[in-house]
Amino acid sequence: MIDAAQTRTTILVAACETIAELGFEKVRMRNVAERAGVSTALLHYHFENREKLFHEALRYTFETVGREEYEAPAPAENPHAWRLARIIDSSLPMDEDTRRDGLLWQELWLRAARDKESREFTHWLYAELRDWIGGVIAEGVAAGSFGPCDPRRVADLVLVLTDGYSVHLAFGDPAFDLQAAETTIWRLVSAELGLTVPFPRRHPDGSS
Template sequence: MRTADTRERILTAACEVIAETGFEKIRMRMVAERAGVSTALLHYHFDTREKLFTEAMTHSFANTAVDVDRDAETAPAAVILGRIVRNLLPTDPVLHQDWRLWQELWVRALRDETTRVFAVDLYGQLHAWVAGAVRRGIATGEFAATDVDDLSTLVLSLSDGYGIRLMLRDPTVTLDTALTSIWRHVAAALGLPETMPAG
């Protein structure tokens, strides 16, 4: 258990430091200090910065997914899908940090083939996350039938576009307008009300 706790602490610290400093500027020592562990212990768990970075990204995504899907078996499908859409945007400080990590991933993926492959795989997981919620709603009769992969790609594309502008603090885009716009497309495809469900 202690090993799992240590890894969790290191990954949480890595997410924070990468988001604050940027991947290219971080040193393993900085993450070790933030996590309250020795550099030697950090290297025991993660022998390279690259491995630490990819595991931190995976850790960040996994934590977001767990929070959204906490009652997926009992909550209405529209509520779950609405949560996913909210969590694809920088809607709170934790998700803002996640977005900074994604931006670091995009930049690194442009220059490093291993990171590019990893980024494509993470997008595949995001696509499956959205698609799974849509398929669940169609299967239960809550959603109208639609091209699930096409809708999932659209949701991710809109989320990326709006998310970047929100991260840039573009004064012409607000979180409310972004959510309203994305949900309007979701609602039209799935036969849902245009008001995003609470929860």
């Protein structure tokens, strides 16, 4: 028997896929219900309208995308740098999940520019991201892995850089590629953290 939590997750995944594929303005609740394999009545039971569903879908991606990589045991050498690198990875379109996640964020930016509720939600979501990234940086500073810095300011730098590169990578700008983006972001962030190690890639051969 499928429980309510599992149904909610199925709907959220379907919403993420549908919104990324069609764009928020074209999505109707029935589109999401059909992809999730549920009735529109059940969909409305969990989410009263499109806005609530969209915001919860974004909250879901924030909580899940890249989690498996981030929560995997870090190597003994430079563990804090490894964690920060995984945050950068999860913020760039490196695979199907992160590409979909990036498209959802772009939809949110458009909504936030025109809609007060979406703007307030965006402020909250970025505050959560800033706290998460800043917390990882603060831990690295406390452990002596990073040099003295303002963790929140460096977190903002990470956010601005990954957001900017994500836009170009999402639409396949030939002037940009993933590894070059990672390298450039890491160089600029490393200058703030006093790091000299190269970007810790997920695989020893340097692949993504």
